[in-house]
Amino acid sequence: MSYAPSTAAGKQTAQQLADISRTLYERGWMPGTSGNISTRLPDHPDRALITASGRDKGDLTARDVVEVDARTGEASHPGQVRPSAETAIHAAVYRATGARAVIHVHSPYATVVAHRAAALDAVSSVRVDRFELLKGLGLNDPTFTDLPVFPNWPRVDRIADDVASHLAVDRDAPPGLLLADHGITTWGDSLGQAKIRLECLESLCQLLVLSHAELHVSRAAQAPDHRTAP
Template sequence: MTYAPSTAVGKQTAQQLADLTRTLYERGWMPGTSGNLSMRLPDDPDRALITASGRDKGELTARDVVEVDTHTGEAALTGQARPSAETSIHAAVYRVTGARAVIHVHSPYATVIAHRVGAHHAVAMLRLERFELLKGLGLENPAATHLPVFPNWPQVDRIAEDVAAHLTAYAEGPPGLLLADHGITTWGDSLNQARNRLECLESICQLLVLSQSEPHVSRA
């Protein structure tokens, strides 16, 4: 089934998701059917639209999204397509941070860093400091931060539980996270802000890879 928004706001939100998804695909950050984007409905913040599971991101349209509950991640309407496999992670971010948009992609440099520093059974904390681009993350102290890298459990709900617990404990942390061997997730007050933060973190990861410096990592 495809999504048929009943309001102009729903249609506009779905189109924003489709447009940005194709843009990120063209940058090589959402190859094949990988990655997922979501955004709260402006007229109903308890619900969000998220890209449907298994859709080719280079051909995504405004009808290839699913309406979900932002508290639970469960489908809010019957007869829809299956939501993204990582919907519960989006819901965890929405519940804890109050974000209005979430982006998860497999951008190459962030994924390389997630592969290098991620652990199989514990959250790794990657220290980022001195980079000018940290100012783009909206941090209280942009001089330094710790970017969490979560284990990529086969059970996505377990990842979501880890994310919710960590974000609750580290409320002043950056608006982003890595998944070991997997990719990066960012969020913000708008889809554009989430995208800008994604670009900042991906660029910082690129600089880390190109500098060939040893990442400073601790365990949470």
Template sequence: MSYAPFTAAARQTAQQLAGISRTLYERGWMPGTSGNISVRLPDDPSRALITASGRDKGELTARDVVEVDARSGRSSRPGQARPSAETSIHAAVYRVTGARAVIHSHSPYATVVAHRVAARDAVASLRVERFELLKGLGLKDPAAMELPVFPNWPQVQRIAEDVAAHLTAGGEGPPGLLLADHGITAWGDSLGQAKNRLECLESLCQLLVLSRSELPVSRA
């Protein structure tokens, strides 16, 4: 894609996005072409940059991102590469939460937890409490959280609709969610904050797995 129409701020943002992608790849959280990252443009938050579909996250550069409408997920520039297949989920988070960055990864412990606790056709809820890392999520009450776990429907738009409905009804929930057999999505006011929250959520899932205790789950 050509950078000519992009502002200097957008080019810098694309480079930051690509750098985080490579970091998460090196951790084993975005193997191959899996995972996706988006961020609202600093000079126009109605638009966002997101990783293009099918790109190797370990080799991602600023040229491997595309521009979309932040609220709809539709491509906003002709002739671009195809946006990530999960762009509609990012757009759902942006519409409801006002976040400025969203990261989805296939980090191993979150994926294992999502595999264990997910319901087949309804949103499940995983209660996490007492761990000090909860304080890293910006929760109103950092003593505990109910982490939603969504079915991984083959139709991504259906997942996005579930996410939007849950976030709209859920009030002050955690800045993240799990997808059955699929991984974790986290968001924040910046790429840095979204990455930090992703790390906290993955570490909390790791602690739950290592504790070998029964996972406290409720299902709708």
């Protein structure tokens, strides 16, 4: 069952998701059915709309979204189409940061950096410093940031647990993260702010790649195993 907004605010929000999805698809950042975008409903901030699983982001419409609980990622209404497989990561960001919008894409330069800096079984981070675009991230200190890179576990709930744990400890974390071999996730107080931060982070990753400088990567301790026994 497709999502049918019951309020004017819901209709507008669903259309915003479709419009931004199309824009990012046209940039080549959401090829095929990849990527996902969510935002809290303005009249019910405890709920969020997120793009449905398996949809071509270039053809997305306002009906190709799913309403979920913003803190758990569970669908609000039975019978809806399936939400993005990475809904749990969006929910983890919402719980930890209070953000109102989250965007995940497979933009090329961020994905390359995530590939080069990734550790197989631990969270790592890439130091980004000096570039002027850091000012676009809303950092307390805009001269540098350490962009975290998370292992791309097969189970998305394990990635979400890692993200929640990291954000709970690092209160100065940038409004974005990389997934090994996978892409980038950013967030903000609105879809517009999340998109701007995404553009800044992708451009920063492009500068890192084009400068041919060696990436300054730090490795954290092995990520805890959140998997349950079979």
